[in-house]
Structures are given as C-alpha cells and as structure tokens.
Amino acid sequence: AQRVTQPEKLLSVFKGAPVELKCNYSYSGSPELFWYVQYSRQRLQLLLRHISRESIKGFTADLNKGETSFHLKKPFAQEEDSAMYYCALNTGGFKTIFGAGTRLFVKA
Amino acid sequence: SAVISQKPSRDICQRGTSLTIQCQVDSQVTMMFWYRQQPGQSLTLIATANQGSEATYESGFVIDKFPISRPNLTFSTLTVSNMSPEDSSIYLCSVRAAMKEGSGANVLTFGAGSRLTVL
Numbered sequence: 001a002q003r004v005t006q007p008e009k010l011l012s013v014f015k016g017a018p019v020e021l022k023c024n025y026s027y028s029g030s031p032e033l034f035w036y037v038q039y040s041r042q043r044l045q046l047l048l049r050h051i052s053r054e055s056i057k058g059f060t061a062d063l064n065k066g067e068t069s070f071h072l073k074k075p076f077a078q079e080e081d082s083a084m085y086y087c088a089l090n091t092g093g094f095k096t097i098f099g100a101g102t103r104l105f106v107k108a
Numbered sequence: 109s110a111v112i113s114q115k116p117s118r119d120i121c122q123r124g125t126s127l128t129i130q131c132q133v134d135s136q137v138t139m140m141f142w143y144r145q146q147p148g149q150s151l152t153l154i155a156t157a158n159q160g161s162e163a164t165y166e167s168g169f170v171i172d173k174f175p176i177s178r179p180n181l182t183f184s185t186l187t188v189s190n191m192s193p194e195d196s197s198i199y200l201c202s203v204r205a206a207m208k209e210g211s212g213a214n215v216l217t218f219g220a221g222s223r224l225t226v227l
C-alpha cells in the first residue's frame with residue numbers, strides 16, 4: 001500500500017540548532033516526493049520537491065530510495081521556521097498522499 | 109501559480125443539515141481536488157472533480173455524502189450532506205500549480221480551507 005509516515009507529531013528545537021524532520025514512504029514504483037509547509041494563519045504551500053534538488057529557506061531534502069526516506073533538514077533553525085510540515089508522495093497519477101504532519105517549534 | 113478562493117472560511121452547522129463549500133480559481137484548470145483535514149490528522153483526498161464529467165471519489169467517500177459540482181474550468185463546489193459531528197473538519201480545495209518545468213505538474217496549490225464545525 002502507498003503510505004507516507006512522519007513519525008514525529010511535534011519537534012521542538014532551539015534557535016540555531018540543526019533540525020531534521022523525518023519522512024518515510026511506501027511505494028514500489030518511482031516516487032515523486034514533496035515537502036509542504038503551513039505557517040500560522042497561512043495556507044498550505046509547497047516548500048520543496050525532490051526533483052528540483054534545491055534548497056529553500058535553508059531547507060534541503062534528499063531522496064534515499066534504499067531507505068525509502070525523504071527527510072527534511074536545516075543546519076540552523078530559525079524562529080520563523082516554526083510551522084506545520086507535511087511530507088507528500090505522488091505516485092505518478094493524479095493522487096497525492098500526505099503524511100500526518102510534524103509541528104516544528106523553534107524556541108528562542 | 110493559480111490563486112484559489114474558498115468560501116465560507118468557517119461555519120458552525122447543526123447536525124443533519126448540509127453545507128456547500130465553493131472553490132473559485134483565477135485560471136482554467138482541468139482537475140480540482142477536494143481534501144479533508146480532520147483535527148490532528150493528515151490531509152485525505154475526498155475526490156477529484158473534472159469539468160464535464162462526474163467526480164472520482166476515493167475509497168471511503170461517496171457521492172451521496174459529498175456531492176460535487178464542476179460547472180466550468182474555474183469553479184467547483186463540495187457539499188457535505190446530512191452532517192454529523194464526525195464531519196467537523198477543514199475542507200481544502202486544491203489544483204495543480206502552473207510551473208515552468210514540465211515536471212512540476214504534480215505540485216499542488218491550496219485554498220485557505222473551510223473550517224466546518226458540526227454541533
């Protein structure tokens with residue numbers, strides 16, 4: 001079955017500390033993976049996607065097919081990074097599957 | 109990317125009534141997606157709305173409970189029928205974002221959501 005797992009509901013780190021939000025997926029084919037973010041009082045929006053191999057707001061994510069993971073990382077967390085983060089999987093059709101989300105709280 | 113307007117932004121409804129949520133997009137799109145986000149849970153796709161044909165529903169969702177209209181390429185409605193407290197949720201309209209790269213076709217743009225509370 002196709003599935004996205006985000007094991008942490010809440011992640012709390014201090015400002016300046018590294019942060020890693022975990023995401024594992026289950027899909028036998030070639031996946032397309034995304035991270036979406038929802039800041040307070042804003043709508044859900046794309047943060048980055050694995051195809052682009054880009055760094056957005058200091059965040060990166062590498063697709064590891066062997067471990068079926070797509071963890072989101074940032075070396076130095078900022079207070080403005082506090083938000084809800086969703087890992088998502090598109091399996092080549094029209095359907096996107098979302099993980100349960102991780103709330104990141106960056107403390108001053 | 110496309111801009112999506114959803115209304116109502118929130119509503120409080122009585123058990124047994126129905127509510128229709130509207131989704132307006134500022135550009136023509138082939139497919140529109142309706143998601144549900146229950147408290148503390150992830151987004152779950154309810155159905156895909158295609159202009160000119162019946163909506164395609166995901167497992168666990170049926171047309172009688174969630175009828176969808178798609179009269180043109182910029183507009184869709186989702187109705188939550190015969191509501192119960194279990195229907196209390198945020199309902200999100202989504203479309204594929206317009207990206208320069210062809211591989212960006214699966215990126216989604218979301219509306220602000222409609223928060224529904226059923227008493």
